[in-house]
Amino acid sequence: MNVKLYKNASSYEVVDKSLSDEIELADVRFKEAGSLNVETPVLITPNFKSDAENIAAYNYMYIPKFKRYYYIGKISYSGGLAVIEASECDLLMTYKSDLKNSTQLVLRQEEKKNRYIVDKNLILHDDFEFKIKEFGSPVYDTSCLSVVVETAGTGTTVV
Amino acid sequence: MNYDILEDYQKKYKITDDTALDAEDIMVTAQHTRLYSYKNGPNTVQHQFLLPSFGTIANTTNSIVRDTFNTSMGVCFKNMKRVSGVRYVGLVTDVKDDGGLAFKIIHNDSATRNINSNSSSHLNSSMSLSTELEKPTGTSFANFPVGDGNGTMIYEDTHETWDDVLTLQNNGAVSTNTSYILSKQYLSSNSASNFILANNWQDVLTSYSNNYQASYIDINVAAANGIAINNQKIGTTASNATNWDIKFFAGLGDSTATTSYQIKTDCYLPYKNYPFYWCHYVADPLEDILVQIKEGLASELYHGEDLRVGYTDERWYSYYNADGNTYRYFAVGETLLSDSQYFGADANINGRLTPFNLVLTTDESQAMDYLSTGTLPDDAFCFYFENSADPTAWDTQSKHEEYKNDYQTDDNDDSDESERSDERPRTTPSTMSANAATLSNNNYYWLTATQFSDFIRWFWDDVGDMNDFSDFINIVQGLYENLEQSIVGVRFYPVSSSYLSLSTVTKINLSRIARGNVSVSAINKTVQHRVLIGSIMIKEKTKNFLDYHPYTKLSLYLPLYGFIDLDTNFFMGYRLKVFCVYNPIDGTLQYEIFCGDTLADTVVADMGINIDLSLSSAREQNSAMMRNITGMASGVASLAGAAAATAATGGAAAPMLAGSATSALSSMSNMSAPSIQKFGKSAGNGKYEITARCALYRINTTYNRPDTYGKTYGFPCYKSYKLSDLSGFTRCENPTLTFSGDSKPLKHEVEKLYSLLKEGVRL
Numbered sequence: 028m029n030v031k032l033y034k035n036a037s038s039y040e041v042v043d044k045s046l047s048d049e050i051e052l053a054d055v056r057f058k059e060a061g062s063l064n065v066e067t068p069v070l071i072t073p074n075f076k077s078d079a080e081n082i083a084a085y086n087y088m089y090i091p092k093f094k095r096y097y098y099i100g101k102i103s104y105s106g107g108l109a110v111i112e113a114s115e116c117d118l119l120m121t122y123k124s125d126l127k128n129s130t131q132l133v134l135r136q137e138e139k140k141n142r143y144i145v146d147k148n149l150i151l152h153d154d155f156e157f158k159i160k161e162f163g164s165p166v167y168d169t170s171c172l173s174v175v176v177e178t179a180g181t182g183t184t185v186v
Numbered sequence: 187m188n189y190d191i192l193e194d195y196q197k198k199y200k201i202t203d204d205t206a207l208d209a210e211d212i213m214v215t216a217q218h219t220r221l222y223s224y225k226n227g228p229n230t231v232q233h234q235f236l237l238p239s240f241g242t243i244a245n246t247t248n249s250i251v252r253d254t255f256n257t258s259m260g261v262c263f264k265n266m267k268r269v270s271g272v273r274y275v276g277l278v279t280d281v282k283d284d285g286g287l288a289f290k291i292i293h294n295d296s297a298t299r300n301i302n303s304n305s306s307s308h309l310n311s312s313m314s315l316s317t318e319l320e321k322p323t324g325t326s327f328a329n330f331p332v333g334d335g336n337g338t339m340i341y342e343d344t345h346e347t348w349d350d351v352l353t354l355q356n357n358g359a360v361s362t363n364t365s366y367i368l369s370k371q372y373l374s375s376n377s378a379s380n381f382i383l384a385n386n387w388q389d390v391l392t393s394y395s396n397n398y399q400a401s402y403i404d405i406n407v408a409a410a411n412g413i414a415i416n417n418q419k420i421g422t423t424a425s426n427a428t429n430w431d432i433k434f435f436a437g438l439g440d441s442t443a444t445t446s447y448q449i450k451t452d453c454y455l456p457y458k459n460y461p462f463y464w465c466h467y468v469a470d471p472l473e474d475i476l477v478q479i480k481e482g483l484a485s486e487l488y489h490g491e492d493l494r495v496g497y498t499d500e501r502w503y504s505y506y507n508a509d510g511n512t513y514r515y516f517a518v519g520e521t522l523l524s525d526s527q528y529f530g531a532d533a534n535i536n537g538r539l540t541p542f543n544l545v546l547t548t549d550e551s552q553a554m555d556y557l558s559t560g561t562l563p564d565d566a567f568c569f570y571f572e573n574s575a576d577p578t579a580w581d582t583q584s585k586h587e588e589y590k591n592d593y594q595t596d597d598n599d600d601s602d603e604s605e606r607s608d609e610r611p612r613t614t615p616s617t618m619s620a621n622a623a624t625l626s627n628n629n630y631y632w633l634t635a636t637q638f639s640d641f642i643r644w645f646w647d648d649v650g651d652m653n654d655f656s657d658f659i660n661i662v663q664g665l666y667e668n669l670e671q672s673i674v675g676v677r678f679y680p681v682s683s684s685y686l687s688l689s690t691v692t693k694i695n696l697s698r699i700a701r702g703n704v705s706v707s708a709i710n711k712t713v714q715h716r717v718l719i720g721s722i723m724i725k726e727k728t729k730n731f732l733d734y735h736p737y738t739k740l741s742l743y744l745p746l747y748g749f750i751d752l753d754t755n756f757f758m759g760y761r762l763k764v765f766c767v768y769n770p771i772d773g774t775l776q777y778e779i780f781c782g783d784t785l786a787d788t789v790v791a792d793m794g795i796n797i798d799l800s801l802s803s804a805r806e807q808n809s810a811m812m813r814n815i816t817g818m819a820s821g822v823a824s825l826a827g828a829a830a831a832t833a834a835t836g837g838a839a840a841p842m843l844a845g846s847a848t849s850a851l852s853s854m855s856n857m858s859a860p861s862i863q864k865f866g867k868s869a870g871n872g873k874y875e876i877t878a879r880c881a882l883y884r885i886n887t888t889y890n891r892p893d894t895y896g897k898t899y900g901f902p903c904y905k906s907y908k909l910s911d912l913s914g915f916t917r918c919e920n921p922t923l924t925f926s927g928d929s930k931p932l933k934h935e936v937e938k939l940y941s942l943l944k945e946g947v948r949l
Contacts, residue, residue: 122925
């Protein structure tokens with residue numbers, strides 16, 4: 028079978044990996060005949076010298092037979108053969124189309140945000156900011172020397 | 187004409203054809219910039235809009251006007267004239283891109299004020315004013331009456347703009363002594379003997395006392411002390427003045443000098459008892475003014491609160507500060523006509539003009555800084571257009587400026603501020619037809635110091651004297667016995683009469699007798715004025731949850747009361763308004779705190795200071811005190827023309843009831859707002875020591891959010907998305923997946939995928 032090798036520059040949590048320098052190896056076999064370990068397969072190939080002098084620089088591969096992407100855990104050479112051990116299936120890359128086509132309730136997002144939801148991850152400071160602003164007209168006017176006089180009576184006789 | 191804007195405004199404020207707007211609405215309207223008007227009645231020309239501030243229309247069938255013009259706020263617009271007056275309304279005819287608008291003034295009194303020959307009985311169009319203050323073309327403007335008080339039209343035909351004034355001057359149409367201001371009277375009666383010149387404000391005042399009136403005043407602030415009227419004051423005799431309007435231009439600098447700049451404010455001030463009056467004001471936007479200042483002298487700065495035009499009781503402030511001492515501040519557009527004998531305006535003209543886009547400060551250094559760097563002064567006072575940056579908003583420079591704008595610069599922000607769908611009913615205050623005061627036979631009088639002095643003298647020295655036979659009869663009948671017990675209360679209540687509902691009476695009732703032959707103000711027992719004493723927009727600062735409780739706290743300081751906590755979530759994004767209901771009858775002051783148009787809280791403060799002088803047991807004791815107060819009032823009366831000099835002798839306010847009453851009052855009149863650090867609960871005689879203005883305290887939580895925050899943690903989102911629509915760090919809640927391909931994941935692989943989505947993946 029054929030296997031594609033890549034150089035992966037993306038971090039683990041990236042769904043759609045950034046892959047480069049693809050090469051395709053032919054005549055690749057599983058190390059143990061009859062074994063179909065889809066999670067961490069071990070492959071051997073006799074053609075690495077002709078196909079790629081430097082397959083040791085590759086860290087990522089795709090096995091079309093499984094339709095899975097793998098992180099390469101180890102590449103060794105034995106008896107003229109290259110042994111490529113997958114360390115882990117990259118589930119995010121393998122099922123990226125399913126992920127992207129799914130609709131999820133997004134709790135946090137780098138670009139889509141609701142500013143008015145309390146963000147408890149935010150580091151708040153103790154040094155509160157105080158602002159004081161006077162406004163409006165004076166409520167009273169001390170230059171206005173007015174006196175209210177309250178009297179009783181009808182004042183029928185004017186004097 | 188952008189009708190959409192007006193329609194939106196109409197919808198927003200639920201304005202219907204039956205809606206009567208009050209001054210508060212005007213303020214709101216003004217704050218919302220252009221949207222000051224609404225559709226006219228159904229039977230008039232469509233797409234005309236009333237400017238809701240201009241008095242009463244007798245026939246309101248086809249129009250929407252407010253009933254009275256009796257509150258303190260006016261309306262003004264950028265580069266706009268304000269025309270106000272009884273029976274005038276404005277029709278918006280055009281909205282300019284710069285926020286200005288053109289409008290027509292309509293007039294409804296064809297009998298005596300027929301402005302347009304083809305006018306009908308109501309709502310006649312008369313004139314147009316352009317936003318650029320250009321002289322309107324056509325004949326309509328020439329027919330705009332300024333009135334002469336005798337029912338005769340005087341047509342203002344010129345100097346609608348500053349250039350017009352100067353042009354007229356240059357053309358020799360006016361005296362060379364009249365550099366800025368044109369006097370219609372002068373033009374028609376060019377007699378030098380009718381005019382005087384003054385070199386400073388005191389000279390003008392003197393001219394008043396000599397029965398000369400300064401009709402048109404030219405101001406050169408660049409002169410000594412900032413307010414000296416360095417050029418010409420033109421006055422005429424009082425008798426001539428009775429047929430005059432006053433036009434007032436306030437100018438900064440000398441228009442003929444290279445460093446000239448003017449704040450152009452003209453207003454027609456009516457005479458007392460003037461049957462109709464008009465005022466119009468012109469104010470340039472501050473940015474223009476500041477630009478002018480920047481190019482010239484920058485020493486003339488402006489005191490914010492004085493930057494108002496309008497009637498404030500007996501104080502037509504002109505170009506000096508309210509305290510009467512600080513001449514360096516320039517009050518734009520207020521005219522001081524301390525002697526209201528000839529110039530007192532009708533109380534209906536309470537409108538004030540508040541120019542927009544003016545930044546005002548009392549701090550010269552900060553003003554200079556503003557001119558050079560744009561840094562807003564700490565005490566900046568500004569009105570602004572909604573569609574322009576509000577420099578007084580709370581988003582001034584933060585200590586953590588580097589993080590402040592993270593949210594604000596996000597174009598992909600999914601939060602929608604318009605989603606706030608509060609339903610807040612408009613609170614309409616009601617009045618009672620009867621109350622405890624009306625049910626009693628007590629009388630309430632509002633006396634000036636002089637009137638009080640006169641009353642006290644009469645009470646102690648004159649009443650009961652047997653001067654004639656009628657006094658003998660009165661004494662026999664015991665009319666004069668225990669008169670002091672008829673004085674139920676006396677309290678110091680320092681507020682302008684414009685804030686009260688008063689009526690003039692000719693006697694002061696006291697038991698069965700009355701002090702006659704007086705002219706004093708009686709306090710209306712039922713009507714209490716509501717005064718919009720101030721408002722402030724409470725804006726989001728960080729534009730996120732930190733603007734709300736419990737991360738942001740708001741407290742409101744109310745003079746004479748203290749602090750009240752405001753519900754941050756309730757007020758955020760709304761205009762806080764503080765109304766005062768003055769109740770001199772019980773000496774209280776009720777604050778009504780509005781959030782927008784919705785009442786949020788009310789508190790009552792003790793405003794008056796009771797003066798104990800009525801109890802008979804205290805008669806002897808109080809005698810000296812009352813005489814002190816009498817002397818105090820006399821002293822104040824004598825201070826009328828030179829209050830500033832005497833006021834400086836004042837000390838603390840405490841001696842109000844003991845010791846030298848003169849010094850007590852002096853200290854009152856000399857009080858000024860202390861620094862804000864002195865705010866606190868006020869009580870007792872010293873309560874006026876604290877600032878008389880409301881203040882908003884705001885405590886904001888600050889935070890630290892590095893640039894990589896979004897990539898590391900993501901921002902709160904909580905919304906469903908198809909993941910292909912997203913990019914970047916994403917965390918999901920309880921994810922579910924379906925797998926469509928031939929290669930299916932194992933069970934534990936599915937769990938791992940879910941785990942990864944919960945922890946966060948990068949799309």
